[in-house]
Amino acid sequence: MKILVTGGGGFLGSAICRQLLACGDDVIAYQRSANNELEKQGVRIIQASITDTELLCAALKGVDAVVHTAAKAGIWGSYDSYFRANVIGTKAVIAACLSSGISKLVFTSSPSVTHADGDVEGGDESLPYADHYNSPYPATKALAEQQVMAANCPQLHTVSLRPHLIWGPGDNHLLPHLLQRAKSGKLKLPGPDKLIDTIYIENAAKAHLLALDRLYSNPEIVGGKTYFISNDEPLSQAQVIQGLLKAAGIEVDIQPISPRIAIAAGTLLETAWRLLRLKSEPPLTRWSAEHLSTAHWYDISAAKRELGYTVEISIAEGLDKLAASLS
Numbered sequence: 001m002k003i004l005v006t007g008g009g010g011f012l013g014s015a016i017c018r019q020l021l022a023c024g025d026d027v028i029a030y031q032r033s034a035n036n037e038l039e040k041q042g043v044r045i046i047q048a049s050i051t052d053t054e055l056l057c058a059a060l061k062g063v064d065a066v067v068h069t070a071a072k073a074g075i076w077g078s079y080d081s082y083f084r085a086n087v088i089g090t091k092a093v094i095a096a097c098l099s100s101g102i103s104k105l106v107f108t109s110s111p112s113v114t115h116a117d118g119d120v121e122g123g124d125e126s127l128p129y130a131d132h133y134n135s136p137y138p139a140t141k142a143l144a145e146q147q148v149m150a151a152n153c154p155q156l157h158t159v160s161l162r163p164h165l166i167w168g169p170g171d172n173h174l175l176p177h178l179l180q181r182a183k184s185g186k187l188k189l190p191g192p193d194k195l196i197d198t199i200y201i202e203n204a205a206k207a208h209l210l211a212l213d214r215l216y217s218n219p220e221i222v223g224g225k226t227y228f229i230s231n232d233e234p235l236s237q238a239q240v241i242q243g244l245l246k247a248a249g250i251e252v253d254i255q256p257i258s259p260r261i262a263i264a265a266g267t268l269l270e271t272a273w274r275l276l277r278l279k280s281e282p283p284l285t286r287w288s289a290e291h292l293s294t295a296h297w298y299d300i301s302a303a304k305r306e307l308g309y310t311v312e313i314s315i316a317e318g319l320d321k322l323a324a325s326l327s
Helices: 011-022 036-041 053-059 079-100 136-151 174-181 201-217 237-247 259-275 286-293 301-307 315-326
Strands: 002-006 026-031 044-047 065-068 104-108 120-123 157-163 186-189 225-229 253-256 296-298
Touching: 002 011, 011 026, 011 036, 011 201, 026 053, 036 044, 053 079, 065 079, 065 201, 079 104, 079 136, 104 136, 104 201, 136 157, 136 225, 157 201, 174 237, 186 237, 201 225, 201 301, 225 301, 237 253, 237 315, 259 286
Parallel strands: 002 026, 002 065, 026 044, 065 104, 104 157, 120 296, 157 225, 186 253
Antiparallel strands: none
């Protein structure tokens, strides 16, 4: 098959591209920038905007299916910038798929679309969307996911995956962020004992291939559905952070702080950054403080049962691979 991966040059997108190539598929990466490494591996690169329906339609000629990973992530930025990339961009992808006769679409969402305040422990797909959001990222991802689910029809079968905290070799977001924060050898954390899910990069990519396969074999079962995916190994936030940093050769002392203090600090920093119109990202926001203060792990039984998802690389194995890639 010929598959187009939006955001193919990103951390998750590039892993999906590699796995599709290994399966013998023709792969097109539709993205904002060039990627010589993917091109060397045989991926065709198309540099264009995710919001340009006309260019998307041109890129979809001869394509069988789309995996839509492109998004604006992070904890800081204007609502409009997130809305344009995540909502308008997804709307353009759906419109291009329908007008181009593409019948399968896999979308990368986020568990944060169901998280407002408080712990999520063993939550499953019955969780409703949050009634409010303290960050434009989950707010716009929720709108985008709802678009994808509503688009499911006989002409276009869709499915949405919610991977939680993707990590592994090539990570250009989570680990660099932790390394920056742990320079002093100490790290203050409001919820060090709270359990959270993570997912190793190759497991996350494989879940997307499985979802695409099931859209072909069982569209009546998976079409229009969302699925949480993870490594199915909830660990405390302290264990996760220390494990990732240890793989990078850094030992860190995690010091617990009051969640109330962290949330207040995040709110104060957000306000200061906006008033001063600073372009950099604040070290903490209310949303990130709330996430660091709460448990969030999920029941992935549905993904196992309906997608055939299994964890192929454990957290321990993944950390070894991460350490080897950084040595």
